[in-house]
Amino acid sequence: xxxxxxxxVVKDTFNADGHAHEAQPIYLDYSATTPVDPRVAAKMxxxxxxxxxxPASRSHPYGWTAEKAVxxxxxxxxxxxxxxxxxxxxxxxxxxxxxxxxKGAANFYSGKGKHIITVATEHKAVIxxxxxxxxxxxxxxxxxxxxxxxxxxxxxxxxxRPDTVLASVMFVNNEIGVIQDITAIGNICRENGIIFHVDAxxxxxxxxxxxxxxPVDLMSFCAHKTYGPKGIGALYVRxxxxxxxxxxxxxxxxxxxxxxxxxxxxxxxxMGEAFxxxxxxxxxxxxxxxxxxxxxxxxxxxxxxxxxxxxxxHRVPHNLNISFNYVEGESLIMAVKxxxxxxxxxxxxxxxxxxYVLRALGRSDELAHSSIRFSIGRxxxxxDVDYTIELMRSKIDKLRDLSPLWEMFKDGIDLSKVQWASH
Amino acid sequence: xxxxxxxxxxxxxxxxxxxxDKNDPNVGTGMVGAPACGDVMKLMIKVNDAGxxxxxxxxxxxxxxxxxxxxxxxxxxxxxTVDEAYAIKNSAIAEELALxxxxxxxxxxxxxxxxxxVADIKAKQLxxxxx
Numbered sequence: 001x002x003x004x005x006x007x008x009v010v011k012d013t014f015n016a017d018g019h020a021h022e023a024q025p026i027y028l029d030y031s032a033t034t035p036v037d038p039r040v041a042a043k044m045x046x047x048x049x050x051x052x053x054x055p056a057s058r059s060h061p062y063g064w065t066a067e068k069a070v071x072x073x074x075x076x077x078x079x080x081x082x083x084x085x086x087x088x089x090x091x092x093x094x095x096x097x098x099x100x101x102x103k104g105a106a107n108f109y110s111g112k113g114k115h116i117i118t119v120a121t122e123h124k125a126v127i128x129x130x131x132x133x134x135x136x137x138x139x140x141x142x143x144x145x146x147x148x149x150x151x152x153x154x155x156x157x158x159x160x161r162p163d164t165v166l167a168s169v170m171f172v173n174n175e176i177g178v179i180q181d182i183t184a185i186g187n188i189c190r191e192n193g194i195i196f197h198v199d200a201x202x203x204x205x206x207x208x209x210x211x212x213x214x215p216v217d218l219m220s221f222c223a224h225k226t227y228g229p230k231g232i233g234a235l236y237v238r239x240x241x242x243x244x245x246x247x248x249x250x251x252x253x254x255x256x257x258x259x260x261x262x263x264x265x266x267x268x269x270x271m272g273e274a275f276x277x278x279x280x281x282x283x284x285x286x287x288x289x290x291x292x293x294x295x296x297x298x299x300x301x302x303x304x305x306x307x308x309x310x311x312x313x314h315r316v317p318h319n320l321n322i323s324f325n326y327v328e329g330e331s332l333i334m335a336v337k338x339x340x341x342x343x344x345x346x347x348x349x350x351x352x353x354x355x356y357v358l359r360a361l362g363r364s365d366e367l368a369h370s371s372i373r374f375s376i377g378r379x380x381x382x383x384d385v386d387y388t389i390e391l392m393r394s395k396i397d398k399l400r401d402l403s404p405l406w407e408m409f410k411d412g413i414d415l416s417k418v419q420w421a422s423h
Numbered sequence: 424x425x426x427x428x429x430x431x432x433x434x435x436x437x438x439x440x441x442x443x444d445k446n447d448p449n450v451g452t453g454m455v456g457a458p459a460c461g462d463v464m465k466l467m468i469k470v471n472d473a474g475x476x477x478x479x480x481x482x483x484x485x486x487x488x489x490x491x492x493x494x495x496x497x498x499x500x501x502x503x504t505v506d507e508a509y510a511i512k513n514s515a516i517a518e519e520l521a522l523x524x525x526x527x528x529x530x531x532x533x534x535x536x537x538x539x540x541v542a543d544i545k546a547k548q549l550x551x552x553x554x
Contacts, residue, residue, distance in 0.1 A: 328461055330486040334426075334434060354461070365459035402440055402490065404465035404482040405458055420457035421539070 025340040026384045030225075030377035031174055031202060031319055032342060036270065037227040037378065043273040044229065047266035055263045056254065066265045073272025077221065080275040081200075082210035083236050089255045090263055093233035094201035095125040097220030098168075100235050100259060101197045102129045104245030105218060106138060106166050109195060113163030116140045117194075119151055119170070119180075120360040126168050126199050147362050148311035149178035157188055166195045171203035171219075175344065175357040175373060176310030177319025179207055186215030195243060201225055201233075205278030206286065206316040211236060217243045223267070227378060228274030232267035235259075285378060290317035292376055292385050299389030303396060305409070309344075309358055309371060320374040323358075323367040324392075326406040327399045332372060335395040339388050344371035366405075366415075426487055427521035433491035438498050441480040443467040448551055451544025455535040462489045462529065466536040468500060468508070470544050476500045476508060481536075488526040492516050492533035500537070509541045 027035070047069060055070045057063025071085070078085040091097045106116060116130055120142045130140045141159045146152050151169065169185050172178070182198055189196040197218040203209060205226040211219065222233035237243055237258065251260030297320055300306060305325035321344075324332065329343035344355030354368035363371075374388070400406040408415060426434070442465075443450045449470050456463040462485030469478040479497040483490045495516060500508050516522075516530035 326484060328485050328489075330461075331434070331490060334487045365461075369458075369461040402437060402482055403484040404454065404463055405484045407442065407465075407482060415458060420459070420463070421455050421535075 025338050026387065027340050028374045028376055028380065028384070028388065029340050029342055030380075031177070031373065031375035033224045033230065034227045034377055035379065036224075036229055037274060037277060039277060040228055040270050040273045044266045044270040047269045051265070053265075055265055056252065066263075069265055069272075070263055070268050073268045076272035076276040076279075077234055080204060080209070080279045081219065081221070081236065082212045082214075084239060087211075087236050087239050089235045089237055089258045090268055091233045091235055091259055092231055093224070094123075094199060094220045094222035095233075096259075097222070097233045097235040098123070098125045098197075098199055099129045100245060100248050101218040101220060101237075102126065102166065102168055103133065103248055104258075105195050105197065105243065106133050107246040108244045109165050110138075112193075113161075113165040114138045115161050115164040117143065117156065117159050117164060117167040119143050119145055121145050121149065121173055121175075121357045122168065122170050123174055123199060123201070126170065130168070144360055148314075149173060149176050149309075149357075149361055150311055150314060151180055151185065153181070153184055153188065156185060160188075160192050160194065164192065164194050166197065168197040168199065170199040170201075171209070172200070172206060172316050173310065173357065174202050175319075175355060176321045176361075177202070177316045177375075178310045179203075179314045179316060181314075182214060182216060189217075190215045202316070204275065205282045206318055211238075218245070223271035223274050226274050226278050229267050229270040232264060232271045234271070286317060289376055289380070292380055292382065293317040293320055295382075296320055296374060296376070296385050296388060299385070300392055303393060307363075307367060309361065309363060309367075318375050318377055320376075321358075321371060322374070323363065323371040324396050325367060325370055326403045326409055327370055327396055329369055329371055331399060332370075332395065335399060336391050338391055341375075342373045344368050344373070429495075429520050430488055430491040430522070433494040433520070434487045437481075437490060437494040439478075439480050439494065440482065442482065443469050443478065443480050448547055449544075451540045451542075451547065453536045453539025453541070453543060455539055456485070456489075456532050458484065461485060462532060464489065464493045464532055464536040466493060466496070466533075466540045468505075468540045468544060470505055474504050474506075476503050476505065485532075486526070486529065488520065488522055488529040489532060491520055492522075492529045493536065495519060496533050496537060505541050505544060508537055511537055 051065045053062025053066040055066040074085045074088050078088050118130055134140050167189050169180050186196050195217045198216050199220045201222045217238045219236040224230040247258055249260050254260050307323040309321040333343050344358050354365050358368040445452050452467050454465045465482045467480045468476050471477050479500040481493040481497050483493045513530040513534040516533050517527055
């Protein structure tokens with residue numbers, strides 16, 4: 001089982017100048033990216049070295065071997081999500097898949113209408129293509145989720161207009177891990193003749209996906225959140241009923257004209273192997289990860305003024321997003337150097353704005369600034385979780401001793417009533 | 424983000440963390456920033472009758488640079504007159520800690536905290552004199 005596979009981090013390695021690397025922190029940022037499973041890496045290597053052929057070369061065995069590997073991988077990807085291999089189009093990753101799905105469908109069907117519905121908590125790779133379409137004359141509705149991060153179906157229905165052509169809702173949120181009710185949203189789309197796109201970058205290997213049953217027309221995937229390599233993804237494009245998209249990349253007519261460009265055989269092989277492993281191991285793996293997540297949650301929620309962001313029930317076990325009130329996120333990340341996590345604090349982003357996802361849940365700026373996303377996965381151990389709990393508890397105590405807000409809270413002062421000298 | 428050694432040192436071992444008695448007529452308090460902006464600094468100074476700052480304490484909610492900036496100024500303030508303290512510029516703080524451009528606002532906040540604490544002690548002294 002997966003528990004016997006070790007985290008593929010090379011320890012005790014040396015830089016070119018002979019100095020040892022600093023000890024690596026424990027990796028708890030699986031929602032940012034996952035390490036490539038060693039089994040995946042092993043399967044990829046021959047397709048960089050010996051089987052280097054272009055899968056589009058039809059005239060010799062180099063090409064045939066590569067093509068066979070690509071089609072094998074396509075089958076593995078299709079199997080994980082209950083699709084027909086002919087419905088899988090290779091892309092460079094979920095950002096490209098989202099762009100191709102959203103712009104491609106909106107452009108193809110623009111004669112039917114020019115209104116798009118999405119959610120304020122979508123990934124930027126969905127929000128920004130829709131913003132771009134707005135500049136081209138489309139109109140978009142960005143629905144606010146409920147405070148638990150889930151979409152209210154009544155509000156979704158109410159947003160539908162006669163000219164609504166496309167809806168895009170992510171399966172699993174990257175910051176808070178909540179799982180939207182894709183079946184219900186898809187059924188509403190079907191009833192109203194709306195094309196439905198789902199960004200499933202964070203969902204593969206975590207939730208069951210069966211596109212034979214799911215009323216979804218377009219679905220985006222990537223490999224690197226599911227123990228595959230970066231730089232490879234796929235877009236599911238439904239055949240029955242057939243969904244058409246306008247190509248965004250023009251060239252040699254690869255992927256039935258939907259996405260030109262020489263296929264990256266080794267990357268594709270990696271994605272196929274990663275998705276095969278996910279299909280075979282996800283149920284066992286999720287049990288183990290749920291146990292670890294529960295342990296982490298119980299270890300942290302017994303502190304004062306700790307808030308879990310996003311619904312706990314409709315959520316993948318891999319994600320735990322917590323706000324530690326009165327402690328600023330970036331200073332907390334500095335304090336917990338022994339673990340690699342991310343924060344919704346403004347200071348950790350280039351924009352100096354706190355997480356727009358947490359703000360959309362109605363969280364205050366303070367709580368957004370104080371948030372930490374722990375995301376765990378295949379190589380996280382029981383000891384990692386124990387260490388994290390102990391580290392977090394001691395550092396939060398230390399930072400709260402430093403915090404004037406904590407002091408005021410302890411003195412019973414209502415911080416919302418304080419007149420702050422803003423800057 | 425890479426921090427300078429001085430920021431890391433102040434962050435790991437902050438100097439003069441704590442609180443003075445805010446009701447003491449010789450103690451001035453400056454609190455600047457806002458939780459919504461991600462940083463709040465509280466600086467307290469104790470000034471003797473000769474106008475010299477005898478003690479300084481701080482508490483800060485904010486990033487590492489904000490904590491380091493406020494820790495640093497508590498060191499600088501001790502032994503200075505309130506007028507000398509008032510003259511401390513954010514640029515000196517930023518230079519001492521080698522703050523990157525994106526963190527300059529932390530040094531501005533520390534300067535603001537000094538000015539607010541000095542204004543508070545001056546107002547208290549004025550009230551005492553007119554009492």
